[in-house]
Amino acid sequence: MAIRLAELYKPYLLFQGSFDDVNTERLRMAIKQCNMDDVLNFDPRCIKWEDYFMNTHIPGVVKRIF
Numbered sequence: 869m870a871i872r873l874a875e876l877y878k879p880y881l882l883f884q885g886s887f888d889d890v891n892t893e894r895l896r897m898a899i900k901q902c903n904m905d906d907v908l909n910f911d912p913r914c915i916k917w918e919d920y921f922m923n924t925h926i927p928g929v930v931k932r933i934f
Contacts, residue, residue, distance in 0.1 A: 869934060873926075876933070 892910075899908050 869930070872934070873929070876929070 896905075896911060899905050905911075
């Protein structure tokens, strides 16, 4: 299973691209200024990434793919 997961994630692990998130950040700041960030909060900095991958993402991949 570990080899299959490594093959599955290889394109993403070695990806060297970068993404422009200027518009997303502008929207996030506008929402924050309108005091709506409690309703429309999509700030990725508040995601606990290790917890998400270990308890949500990887179990979902294993369930759906294997």
